[in-house]
Amino acid sequence: MNYYLSEELNDIKEICAEIAEKYIVPVRAKLDEENRFPREIIKVMAASDLFGIYIPEAYGGSAEIFGGGSMALAVATEELSKACGGVAVSFAANALGAMPILISGSDEQKKKYLPDLASGAKLAAFALTESEAGSDAGAVKTKAVKDGDSYILNGTKQWITNGGEAQIYTIIAQTDPSRGARGLTAFIVEEGTEGFSYGKKENKMGIRASSTMELIFEDCKIPAENIISREGYGFIVAMKTLNTSRPGVAAQAVGIAQGALDEAAKYASERVQFGQRIDSFQGIQFMLADMATQTEAARALVYCTAKMIDAGERKFEKESAMAKVFASDVAMKVTTDAVQILGGYGYMKEYPVEKMMRDAKITQIYEGTNQIQRSVIASALIKETAARGK
Amino acid sequence: MRIVVAVKQVPDTAEVRIDEERGTLIREGVPSILNPFDEYALEEAMKWRDELGGTVTVITMGPPQAEAVLREAISMGADEAILLSDRAFAGADTWATSHTLAKAVEKLGDIDIVMTGKQAIDGDTAQTGPSIAASLDWPQVTFVGKVLEIDENSIISERYVEGGCEIIKSSLPVVITVLKDANTPRLPSLRGKMKARKIEIPVWGIEDLKLPENEVGLDGSPTRVVKITTPETFSDGEIHHGEPEELARLMVDSLLGKEGR
Numbered sequence: 001m002n003y004y005l006s007e008e009l010n011d012i013k014e015i016c017a018e019i020a021e022k023y024i025v026p027v028r029a030k031l032d033e034e035n036r037f038p039r040e041i042i043k044v045m046a047a048s049d050l051f052g053i054y055i056p057e058a059y060g061g062s063a064e065i066f067g068g069g070s071m072a073l074a075v076a077t078e079e080l081s082k083a084c085g086g087v088a089v090s091f092a093a094n095a096l097g098a099m100p101i102l103i104s105g106s107d108e109q110k111k112k113y114l115p116d117l118a119s120g121a122k123l124a125a126f127a128l129t130e131s132e133a134g135s136d137a138g139a140v141k142t143k144a145v146k147d148g149d150s151y152i153l154n155g156t157k158q159w160i161t162n163g164g165e166a167q168i169y170t171i172i173a174q175t176d177p178s179r180g181a182r183g184l185t186a187f188i189v190e191e192g193t194e195g196f197s198y199g200k201k202e203n204k205m206g207i208r209a210s211s212t213m214e215l216i217f218e219d220c221k222i223p224a225e226n227i228i229s230r231e232g233y234g235f236i237v238a239m240k241t242l243n244t245s246r247p248g249v250a251a252q253a254v255g256i257a258q259g260a261l262d263e264a265a266k267y268a269s270e271r272v273q274f275g276q277r278i279d280s281f282q283g284i285q286f287m288l289a290d291m292a293t294q295t296e297a298a299r300a301l302v303y304c305t306a307k308m309i310d311a312g313e314r315k316f317e318k319e320s321a322m323a324k325v326f327a328s329d330v331a332m333k334v335t336t337d338a339v340q341i342l343g344g345y346g347y348m349k350e351y352p353v354e355k356m357m358r359d360a361k362i363t364q365i366y367e368g369t370n371q372i373q374r375s376v377i378a379s380a381l382i383k384e385t386a387a388r389g390k
Numbered sequence: 391m392r393i394v395v396a397v398k399q400v401p402d403t404a405e406v407r408i409d410e411e412r413g414t415l416i417r418e419g420v421p422s423i424l425n426p427f428d429e430y431a432l433e434e435a436m437k438w439r440d441e442l443g444g445t446v447t448v449i450t451m452g453p454p455q456a457e458a459v460l461r462e463a464i465s466m467g468a469d470e471a472i473l474l475s476d477r478a479f480a481g482a483d484t485w486a487t488s489h490t491l492a493k494a495v496e497k498l499g500d501i502d503i504v505m506t507g508k509q510a511i512d513g514d515t516a517q518t519g520p521s522i523a524a525s526l527d528w529p530q531v532t533f534v535g536k537v538l539e540i541d542e543n544s545i546i547s548e549r550y551v552e553g554g555c556e557i558i559k560s561s562l563p564v565v566i567t568v569l570k571d572a573n574t575p576r577l578p579s580l581r582g583k584m585k586a587r588k589i590e591i592p593v594w595g596i597e598d599l600k601l602p603e604n605e606v607g608l609d610g611s612p613t614r615v616v617k618i619t620t621p622e623t624f625s626d627g628e629i630h631h632g633e634p635e636e637l638a639r640l641m642v643d644s645l646l647g648k649e650g651r
Contacts, residue, residue, distance in 0.1 A: 011583040018577050049580035062580065 046120025068310025081255025086209030097124025163213025427507025
């Protein structure tokens with residue numbers, strides 16, 4: 001489908017497609033096998049100016065050129081994800097890490113941190129999840145205790161994408177346990193800060209090129225000026241961040257689905273059984289037709305949500321959740337069907353679709369499980385209905 | 391350091407066929423690309439510009455649509471571009487082409503280095519680079535696989551020749567033709583692509599270059615392509631069957647030139 005993307009957005013698409021073809025596809029199986037972060041590819045992305053596309057010009061980026069940055073991020077993430085969901089999330093997680101500063105940071109914080117992120121000189125990561133605080137973000141146990149002009153952080157963050165690779169971390173910690181979610185505060189923590197170290201690197205089912213790590217804080221002293229927004233506003237910062245970043249996960253899912261569809265369609269056009277190409281069989285045709293339709297519908301929903309955010313709409317929580325739920329469920333279904341169409345070959349690591357199926361699964365889980373997303377959608381719906389009833 | 395990179399728009403060779411009757415290349419419907427060897431020349435020029443400062447100017451001679459390869463070069467990071475285009479330039483052979491390119495280099499003035507790919511993948515002559523040097527009366531270093539050093543007055547490079555490597559120091563200005571061993575060309579950047587779309591590319595014609603008509607295009611070309619043919623392929627392989635020992639003897643005798651049997 002032609003979305004009539006601007007020339008500038010097409011530039012992003014072209015550059016990402018070229019990076020995918022020349023730098024990602026040749027190594028994706030190896031990165032997956034070795035659980036290895038794609039540092040070389042990240043450098044190429046930086047040289048191509050990709051890290052600035054969601055950051056305003058005033059802070060070294062180019063978001064205005066693309067009309068805001070959400071579409072830019074979606075287009076880039078989708079294109080990279082067609083080749084490898086793991087490499088793509090290593091790119092997109094920087095946006096997630098930068099988002100709290102972008103959305104709620106002070107001008108000083110933006111000036112201090114964003115230019116290095118826009119150039120790709122530094123990477124960012126967002127840290128909310130803990131062993132006992134996932135969907136229930138209010139249950140964060142990492143403590144930040146005020147000590148003069150500083151806060152002392154203690155606790156462990158878990159499953160942090162870009163952990164160990166990023167230099168700038170945005171952390172959600174508890175400053176007032178008695179207030180639950182309203183006692184949370186967002187902090188900026190830089191790599192190398194005393195008391196901040198990395199724990200184990202996770203061994204994952206999919207997106208294995210990406211780094212997923214524990215962050216450990218032991219009497220880690222953070223200056224009060226590193227608070228994003230205000231004390232007690234951490235939950236709001238986190239929710240705004242996730243609402244804005246979710247179309248990015250959705251775009252990743254669309255890309256993974258498209259990559260799997262392309263592989264399946266190509267295979268079906270070449271594979272001969274019973275003396276004919278298997279795409280001449282209606283059983284395969286109907287599967288491919290559904291995969292294509294679902295992927296396109298997911299893309300349309302993601303693009304519309306991203307455009308809504310770029311247009312400056314203030315409330316997009318519901319749409320953002322819908323895009324994420326729909327696209328990630330589509331990615332799971334389409335990749336599963338792609339493996340089915342490739343049959344035994346699809347199950348083998350010589351072909352990329354089994355990896356795509358493993359990569360797709362996480363999009364239903366991270367940045368808010370699809371069950372949580374459905375709750376978000378339902379509660380928005382209930383509120384809208386109640387408002388209409390008045 | 392002011393470097394000029396001379397580039398060429400060529401048909402994608404994977405797609406080219408030959409018109410057997412006319413003896414010419416069939417270019418219709420064939421996508422055009424930036425000559426791949428010129429990408430290495432461009433990267434080498436940009437690499438040294440990034441290190442030493444200065445500018446990289448890309449030039450090409452061709453029809454108006456050849457502008458596309460100049461924009462591609464800008465998207466990769468070249469600073470400016472000039473298109474040499476004039477009806478009078480049509481039908482130029484390598485002599486007339488390099489003469490025209492050399493005049494453009496003279497008009498630009500103060501150029502330290504002209505870089506170009508070792509050859510273009512359509513004509514495969516490898517003559518244009520050396521011929522630019524001859525026309526400018528500059529030294530030339532061809533088939534450069536590695537540029538080791540550039541300072542204000544000289545350049546030291548490795549020239550890869552059959553069976554070896556020559557290390558050559560040359561004074562500036564100089565013409566260098568570059569091999570693919572030299573580097574890995576960078577990808578276009580977003581900023582580059584945006585600049586490429588907006589930049590005004592000057593078009594210089596025969597009058598801008600103050601060239602007489604008999605020195606350009608078909609009139610200025612001393613050579614003529616009489617015929618293009620596909621060379622006959624020879625297949626003189628032989629297949630023998632037999633015991634390993636017998637076959638080994640047969641092969642050794644054959645290598646020694648004996649008609650053994």
